[in-house]
Amino acid sequence: MKDLLGAVIEKNRYWTQYGNVATYIPELSKGNPDVLGISVCDMMGNEYFAGDYDIKFTMQSISKIVSFMCALIDNTSEKLFRKISVSPTAEGFNSIVNLETKNAHKPLNPMINSGAIATVSMVKGITSEDKFNRIYNFMKEITNNPDIKVNDDVYHSEKSTGDRNRALTYYMKSTRIIDDDVEEILDAYFKLCSIEVTCKDIAYMGAMLTNDGMLPCSGKRVLTKEIAKTVKAVMATCGMYDASGEFAINVGLPAKSGVSGGIVAVSPKKMGIGVIGPALDQRGNSIGGVKVLEDLSNRLDLNIF
Ligand SMILES: NC(=O)CC[C@H](N)C(=O)O
Numbered sequence: 001m002k003d004l005l006g007a008v009i010e011k012n013r014y015w016t017q018y019g020n021v022a023t024y025i026p027e028l029s030k031g032n033p034d035v036l037g038i039s040v041c042d043m044m045g046n047e048y049f050a051g052d053y054d055i056k057f058t059m060q061s062i063s064k065i066v067s068f069m070c071a072l073i074d075n076t077s078e079k080l081f082r083k084i085s086v087s088p089t090a091e092g093f094n095s096i097v098n099l100e101t102k103n104a105h106k107p108l109n110p111m112i113n114s115g116a117i118a119t120v121s122m123v124k125g126i127t128s129e130d131k132f133n134r135i136y137n138f139m140k141e142i143t144n145n146p147d148i149k150v151n152d153d154v155y156h157s158e159k160s161t162g163d164r165n166r167a168l169t170y171y172m173k174s175t176r177i178i179d180d181d182v183e184e185i186l187d188a189y190f191k192l193c194s195i196e197v198t199c200k201d202i203a204y205m206g207a208m209l210t211n212d213g214m215l216p217c218s219g220k221r222v223l224t225k226e227i228a229k230t231v232k233a234v235m236a237t238c239g240m241y242d243a244s245g246e247f248a249i250n251v252g253l254p255a256k257s258g259v260s261g262g263i264v265a266v267s268p269k270k271m272g273i274g275v276i277g278p279a280l281d282q283r284g285n286s287i288g289g290v291k292v293l294e295d296l297s298n299r300l301d302l303n304i305f
Pocket residue numbers: 059060061062093094113158165193257258259260284
């Protein structure tokens with residue numbers, strides 16, 4: 001497996017030159033576009049890696065699946081889906097127009113910014129800080145890494161430039177999708193996006209989903225099978241934003257990307273996969289990371305469709 005991963009990284013590294021690092025969060029523009037790495041964790045907890053697998057990056061939108069898990073644990077799905085839909089989007093991850101025109105002002109799904117901010121607001125906790133801590137602690141458990149921390153530079157960079165997210169959140173407050181104080185709930189959201197991980201951490205999280213909600217190695221159940229199924233279904237249909245359809249054809253795995261270039265993918269009953277490649281395509285997905293997943297999926301016949 002290690003040799004295979006090495007070959008996949010080397011074969012696809014040239015793709016990184018065709019993408020660009022995100023710049024709308026100024027701190028992310030410091031990312032190295034040449035980086036490409038992968039880590040795989042199987043259901044027994046065995047790990048394999050290649051390339052720049054030990055580079056740290058911020059979770060960004062990958063945190064959205066963790067917030068979604070917590071919101072599903074803390075609420076009945078009926079209650080949650082009264083506020084947030086699970087419809088795929090044809091717009092970008094920070095689209096404003098969908099909120100006003102679609103689904104009675106509900107965010108389209110929990111994998112885009114509006115839906116994720118509403119998801120954080122549905123997590124148990126009196127204050128936004130409680131909600132952040134609840135999700136952060138769960139994240140530590142499902143990455144098997146108690147040392148993951150907020151990258152303060154990225155957090156401050158997001159907070160000082162996140163006016164589009166403010167616009168989305170004020171709109172959702174006006175339509176009673178959220179009741180929280182706007183700045184406070186955004187603070188929790190920005191911090192969650194700024195938690196630093198490696199491919200290894202997200203591959204472990206993917207392996208937990210592969211394992212239907214049980215941690216690899218210990219077998220401890222952290223999600224019901226039903227919740228794990230819901231999370232994977234929403235990842236498969238919405239996790240790569242408006243590129244989810246193409247990704248389903250070319251890779252065929254439930255996955256979630258983030259704008260710092262990470263992607264977590266789940267190969268049912270086989271493995272969790274974490275990739276990093278900060279150079280992004282037009283839709284905000286890692287250009288090299290998607291190619292690596294496509295190549296791996298082809299070589300190991302992982303496409304679930
Ligand atoms: N696509 C992403 O990763 C977006 C997350 C980013 N923190 C934002 O809110 O814009």
